[in-house]
Amino acid sequence: MIEHPVVTETVAQLAAVMQLAIPRNQIQAAMGPGLSEIMETLEAQGIRPAGPWFTHHFKMDPATFDFEICVPVTASVTPVGRVKAGAFPVLTVVRTTYHGGYEGLGAAWGEFKAWIATHGHTTGPDLFECYVVGPDTSPNSADWRTVLWQPLL
Numbered sequence: 001m002i003e004h005p006v007v008t009e010t011v012a013q014l015a016a017v018m019q020l021a022i023p024r025n026q027i028q029a030a031m032g033p034g035l036s037e038i039m040e041t042l043e044a045q046g047i048r049p050a051g052p053w054f055t056h057h058f059k060m061d062p063a064t065f066d067f068e069i070c071v072p073v074t075a076s077v078t079p080v081g082r083v084k085a086g087a088f089p090v091l092t093v094v095r096t097t098y099h100g101g102y103e104g105l106g107a108a109w110g111e112f113k114a115w116i117a118t119h120g121h122t123t124g125p126d127l128f129e130c131y132v133v134g135p136d137t138s139p140n141s142a143d144w145r146t147v148l149w150q151p152l153l
Contacts, residue, residue: 001098001099001100001104001107001108001111002096002097002098002099002108002111002112002115002148003096003097003098003099004096005094005095005096005112005115005116005119006094006095006096007092007093007094007095007121007152008092008093008095009090009091009092009093010088010090010091010093010149011090012087012088012089012090013050013051013072013087013088014050014072014073014074014075014076014085014086014087015070015071015072015073015085015086015087015088016038016041016042016047016070016071016073016077016083016084016085016086017038017056017068017069017070017071017083017084017085017086018034018037018038018068018069018082018083018084019066019067019068019082019084020034020065020066020067020068020069021064021065021066021067022064022065023063023064023065024061024062024063024064024065027065031055031069034069034082035053035069035071037081037082037083038053038069038071038083039071041077041080041081041083042071042073042077044080045077045078045080047073047074047075047077048073048074049071049072049073050072050073050074051072052072052130052131052132053069053070053071053072053130053131054070054072054128054129054130054131054147055067055068055069055070055128055129055131056068056070056088056126056127056128057126057127057128057129058125058126059125059126060125060127068086070086070088091151091152092151092152093128093149093150093151093152094112094115094116094121094123094149094150094152095147095148095149095150096108096112096115096147096148096149097132097145097146097147097148098112098145098146098147098148099142099144099145100141100142100144101141101142101144102134102141102144102146105129105146108146108148109127109148112148112150113150116150121152122152122153123150123151123152123153124150124151124152124153126151127148127149127150127151128147128148128149128150128151129146129147129148130146130147130149131146132145132146132147133145134146
């Protein structure tokens with residue numbers, strides 16, 4: 001389900017971001033339009049993505065997703081509507097890659113968190129998912145790859 005986790009450092013990254021706080025059951029309805037809005041803003045400003053898009057979840061709550069949809073960029077975006085300029089610092093994280101459809105992400109996170117606890121790491125409340133290969137790249141969900149990373153304290 002997940003690859004062997006590793007402790008590593010991220011790189012500093014500019015991003016175009018959109019923060020949302022929504023009921024968990026609305027995630028599928030909000031994610032696509034939010035990402036499209038960011039991509040339209042980037043196109044209008046002549047800015048190209050610098051890698052795969054990702055989400056930054058501020059904390060996990062059983063009822064609500066409080067998170068940002070993020071697209072890495074090489075130049076700062078001018079804020080328009082819900083799209084803002086963002087930047088992520090260098091972080092020490094535990095990282096793994098999940099193979100499969102999005103419906104399995106909950107179980108993948110459970111397996112990942114168990115590994116983190118077993119290995120004695122202390123994490124913060126936020127987490128990240130990077131959608132490296134998804135439905136926009138392959139119709140076969142067995143091909144999909146989502147990188148999961150959890151910042152360490």
